[in-house]
Amino acid sequence: MGLEVAWAPSPAPWELQRQIGDDSVDFGLAVLSRWPIISARVWRLPIGGGVDLARIALGVDLQTPGGPLPVLTTHLSALRDGSWLRQRQVAVLGEALRTLDAGSRRSIVTGDLNATPDADEVRALTGGTSTPHVGMRFVDAWAQTRPAELGRTLDPANPHVSGDVPSGRIDYVLAAAGGAEARGRVRSTELVGVEPVDGVMASDHYGVLARLRC
Template sequence: MSSTPPPPPADRRPRATDAPLRIMTWNVWWRFGDWQARREAILAVLRAEQPDVVGLQEVWADEEENLATWLGERLGMHVAWSPSPAPDRWRERLARHGDPSAGSLQFGNAVLSRWPLLSTEVLDLPAGGAEDEGRTALQVLVDAPHRPLPFTTTHLNSSPAESAVRVAQVRELVPFVARTRAKGVHYPPVLTGDFNALAESDELRLCQGYLTAGPVPGFVLVDSWRFADPADPGFTWDRRNPFVARIHQPDARIDHVLVGLAPFTGEGSVLDVRRVAVDPVDGVWASDHAAVLVDLRP
């Protein structure tokens, strides 16, 4: 699904064409907790950070409303959405928390974009021999200034014990991303998402293709966090967040923005990277994940 946004509000006025491309990835924790207060906090973070293209995971939708569309309307952004083909596992979790609407809710990935979307495509990811959690990747071609930007967002299996499943998913995911290469025509492709995996894991090494031979010969994706302050561990799953602390798992960097190799001219290379949504907004934690924000050279 894609939508045409209303006229942009004052905080979404046009950016200079030589401004960096601001990319973001964020898992917004579906409809758990006080979701109505949390979505206002999510909106406040997006308004403050002004990303150009955002990959969102754990986006909810019911029969009347879609979180991504709700955000897009308020931010003046174009929207693409891909529901999970197997949402029952998530509905059951929410039902155990007493939500009477759990049985009709959808779960999926979404993209918000300052600029129009030229195309949208969805890839169903394999279950890798485990329970099918209905994981997908959503790919759009953004009509960015100067040239189109291929942008993909995804959400891989979550169990710490399912590295092999995530490896199987990456073997399908990387060719899906790599096919968007068009040197001199497109920006280098961007892959974002909640990978539920550390950068040094087998699945991320395979995905990047420069420490381990990747699924597509000659295709490399660079972890944008390699351009961050070396003193910052980049935890996006952080026990400072009370929603994380109660799970009793260690801090981790599991949300990633990977970018294709930039040409010598530098278009699409990483200028800056940082975490955002690392503190509550007016006392409300927007999600159980922090977000990653990356500025790319135009």
């Protein structure tokens, strides 16, 4: 695709390999960018018991026409009763963001947080909780541009989603709310990957496309 790539493999891919029956497949996080990736760093997140996988966050600095842009992407615990664990993971994201952002208040956070917007772990990022949060407040791009729409990214209408999985919006693009650039930073959002291509759905989750002004 002609894009810059930062790739961070999962430190424990074997559970997903077992689930799909193929130990040759790797798993991890990636950032693809039209702009140069100046640097990349990986943070290990706390993990729980059972089949919960090792979790990481990947942070990069992009050299954009408007200057350096810190981007952090992650995939939090999928444990059904794991809000306590995801809150611990978000606390580590806070440490990562303080290092990555370095006071610029320009950071973008993306990923599958495995939690709906009213969950404490998400509210810790968006400033909706009185409990200690990450030290920065982020604007939920979907909520800012489409506040009346559910925007389910995990939807039983998707044939890859099993019937016992609760539906909801659990995938996010979050933009730092501090600084002079905050007003009007999020221009639009939409779901992508909601229709099959040649009979195949791209994922069990729909994607979130956000257009940001940097």
